[in-house]
Amino acid sequence: MAIPGWTRSESPFHAGELAIQTRLGALERMDKQGRRVIREFLPEQHRQFYAQLPYVIVGTVDQAGHPWASILVGEPGFMSSPDDRTLQVKAKPLFGDPLTTILTEGIDIGFLGIELHTRRRNRMNGVVTATDANGFEVRVGQSFGNCPQYIQARMYELGEFDPTTPKPINEFTLLSEPEREAIASSDTFFIATAYQDESAGEASGVDVSHRGGNPGFVRIDEDNQTLTIPDFSGNCHFNTFGNLELNPHAGLLFIDFDRGDILYLTGTAEVIWEGAEINTYAGAERLLRFHLERGYRVQSSLPLHWSEPQFSPFLKDTGSWQSTSV
Template sequence: MAIPGWQRADSPFHHGERAIQERLGALEQMDTFGRRMIREFLPEQHRQFYAQLSYVLVGTMDSAGKPWASILVGEPGFISTPNDSSLHIAAHPLYGDPLTDMLQVGSDIGFLGIELQTRRRNRVNGVVSAIAPDGFDVQVSQTFGNCPKYIQARQFDLAAFDPNVAKPLHTLTRLGDAERQAIAAADTFFIATAYLDEAAGAARGVDVSHRGGNPGFVRIDGNTLTVPDFAGNCHFNTFGNIEVNPRAGLLFIDFEQGNLLYLTGRAEVIWDGDPEIAAYAGAERLFKFHLTQGIRVDSSLPLTWSKPESSRFLAETGPW
């Protein structure tokens, strides 16, 4: 029996996402695809998937309108689904994570459930509906699956931890040597964007997504980062949000040391025709991020990781 898709007359994509889909000749295709694959409830396989996770990526927006990408960690089962349109998260933010200040009833929130070891990932957007002693609840607005492209496979182990134990924390408004080294070595990062205007209707929300490439795929010029964007699923959730709200939050994970680097700032997209795109083989466009502020927390993540198995799709891309 087929699982019902999007049941509303309005598109599951807001006008920023649709504008980019139209620009690239994919509007009709994505309307059909989105109505089939995007839902306002969690299918059973998604409910089972979230229940087996030990970590989940989170996107939120602070009171000043700045997006932040975060990570929550717990034993499998820390994410549960009381019903097919709600999540209960039995976890508290790690020490220093900006998410701590943004968990309030009524706050928009996005999740990326991802298993790096299997390259499986699903997305949820919703609203915080309750704060509980062990965590919080979320009312689901949209949920959908993503393809495994550009994900570096990593096995992991979860160590015992207390999120309240203080860790070395550094606030910043410019990138120092430690931040530059972490970014230069990265083959993975996560990006949060948002569009919360009422005009978006049921497609409004905060989104958090994965980006992957060969180590060094993020170029650093002062406090500006430039990232190639490769062929994907044509949803353009991230770039659609940037089209109407040019801000983004990034999370870089140091998989060897457990350090977490949270950045927020101004975002822009460099489209086809710009000669800068030709500097990176396989890129269809570029994403630029201009830092406003950030937080680095050392030895924060209670997960240890294996060496990565690079995505086979990276063979089609080249270095800067």
């Protein structure tokens, strides 16, 4: 039996996403696809998937309008869904995670359930409907699956931990050597964006997404505030870029898989749609430029230990940054 798709007459995409789909000649195709795969509930396989995860990536927006990407960790089963419109989370944010001060009833929230070792991922957004000392509850707004492209496979081990245990925190507005080193060697990061205007209807809210590439695919400019990242062929939903079309604020999360350090960055972002610079990274269809406003590095924060990565086969047609005079 087929699982029902989008049941509303209005599009599951908002004006920013629709504008980009129109620009790239994909509007009609994505309307059909979106109505088929985007749902207002959690399908049974998604409910089971979230329940087996030991971590989940979360996107929120603080009171000043700055998005942040976060990670919540717990023993498998810390997420559950008593019904297909509700996700319950029994976990506290890690020490120093901006989510600690943002999480409250009524906020928009985005989830990326991602299982790195199987390269499986599902996206969801919704609204926090309740909080307590042990976690919170979310009413589902949109739910859909994502393809496995560009995910580096890593197996995990979860150790015992207390998320409230203090860790060293470094706050910055410029990237210093430890942050530059972590970003320059990274093959994975996560990005949170949002469009929360009432005009977006059921398509409004917060999104958090995965980005992957060869180590060094995130270029750090000389000002130590600007990151430039290639964007490869994807599912054409343009959830991240659609949000940026209407709201340039973004939050980035980098995980140091060796040390367990976590980088939380917030700032503004823009999309480079054309120009010679795009051609300096093989496989790039466009570029994402991020401008740092504020960040935190929490040392030895993540209680997960990881295997060496198995790089995505989709990266074979992508390259690295080459020198350019543009």
